[in-house]
Amino acid sequence: MKKVAIIGSGFSSLSAACYMAQKGYNVTIFEKNETIGGRARQWKHDGFTFDMGPTFYWMPDVFDKFFADFNKKTSDYYQLSRLDPAYEVFFNKNDSIKVEVDLNKMQNTFEKIEPGSGKFLKSFLKMAEFNYNAAMNKVIYRPGKSPLELITPATISRIGQFIRTISQTIRRKIKDKRLIHLLEFPVIFLGAKPQKIPAFYCFMNHADMTLGTWHPHGGMYKVIESMANLATELGVKIKTNTPVEKITVENNIAKGVLINGILHKYDAVISGADYHHTEFLLEKQFRNYNEKYWSKKTFAPSALMFFVGFDKKLKNTQHHALFFDTDFDAHISTIYDTAEWPENPLFYSSFPSITDKYLAPEGKETGIFLIPLAPGLTDTEEIREKYFNQLMDRMEQITEQSLKKNVLFKKSYCVSDFSKDYNAYKGNAYGLANTLLQTAFLKPKIENKKIKNMFYTGQLTVPGPGVPTTIISGKIVAELAHKKLSSL
Secondary structure, rough: OOOHHHHHHHHHHHHHHHHHHHOOEEEEEEEOOOOOOOOOEEEEEEEEEOOOOOOOEEOOOHHHHHHOOOOOOHHOOOEEEOOOEEEEEEOOEEEEEEEEHHHHHHHHHHHHHHOOOHHHHHHHHHHHHHHHHHHOOHHHHHOOOHHHHHHHHHHHOOHHHOEEEHHHHOOOOOHHHHHHHHHHHHHHHOOOOOOOOOOHHHHHHHHHHHHHEEEEEEOOHHHHHHHHHHHOOOOOOEOOHHHEEEEEEEEEEEEEEEEOOEEEEEEEEOOOOOHHHHHOOOOOHOOOOOOHHHOOOEOOOEEEEEEEHHHHHHHHOOOEEOOOOHHHHHHHHHHOOOOOOOOOOEEEEHHHHHHHHHHHHOOOOOEEEEEEOOOOOOOOOHHHHHHHHHHHHHHHHOOOOOOHEEEEEEEEEOOHHHHHHHHHHHHHHEEEEOOHHHHHHHHHOOOOOOOOOEEEOOOOOOOOOOHHHHHHHHHHHHHHHHHHHHHH
8 A cells, every 4th residue: 555645734635635545545644733724723712712714614515525525425524504694894884785695685785885786796696606617617626737727618608707807897897896895805715906816716706695605613623623534534644743854855756754854755745735835845956946936926915813702792793794994905905016014904803603602602702803914024013913903993983892891812823923833935824826827727736847756735736725725626636646656
């Protein structure tokens, strides 16, 4: 039985581990941190439970397909609730839009704000559904080796959408900025400005409004635990507190991984760790890309996050909420154009204990806050405190309740933490942006060009950033690795 080492234990690594074990390989996962999950780790404190990474459960069909590949059901591992409203977007005090499950209600909401926009929303979501099916049935499961992978009857019929941007598509029909930002928001998950993302990616709006926002009971970390349990059932060994120091190569074959100065021999290595970091585990001559290559890439944002325990239940907010009460375009520009701290940032909040009472002590609330930032910024405790106070002040004013005096504790997490804990290039949080020139075959390759049994998976390679796509990335790399190893 051939042995495979997998570096990292995030969604892509766990996915790859399950598929490789299913194919008959002896698989071991090596995780540098104390707990599994990568960016999707969990933090518990004084009876409060926090997801430290992803909090949106979108595209439930991808999770269902993953477990179905092992003759399992999602419900065998965790329970889901669909959120209604999915989230609320606040534009100011007494000015917000709730994204509801009933699409007829959403069309009516749009129409009341701007005549004609309801009709546009209906046609836009129809286009988004077509694109979603085209992407999910064919394109997204391909390994990014050739531009021909993008050519299907569906994509050919939508060729103009790879040239036109999502922002152009929306703004030529809608003028109200609130509606524009509501429709542009989902593609931010792809890690770039809406003005840079091809219109074809409007399929994220289908994921948002049509497929909906769900909550796994216990939080997103429950999904990590479930995938780890499945991996263990398949025979995968998971070792935490075990950073890989080097990938050893002889005659263009990876011989194994160096841990605590000792070589552990394996027949193949798959890395779900940060791609840039993984390359530096290799000697220079075996790397796919040099430092110049990485410096020219457009990275998705980093983030300033706060994990807060409140001594009361909150009012006038939702499980998920977006605060767009400042200049949307100005903040996005600080991420992608000027790479500086925003003066008046947009921010996101999540209070999962509104839905899931077990995530906070009785009568209290678990709060997660996030400000998207340019990667590579220098952060300090003083800067973090300044922004925390700004968020609290704005949220108090908009939701008409006290917050600061009800904080039991808070933990911050920012650029330097992403670098330290995940070896993330420039402290990025979401990987590589899905711009036109960084799509599919133009992403960093999923296999090493010089090492016959070395592979990469996760948000810096195909299909791209986001939980569902990284799960798919694990499947893609397993199929490619199995094919290559079978011929060696």
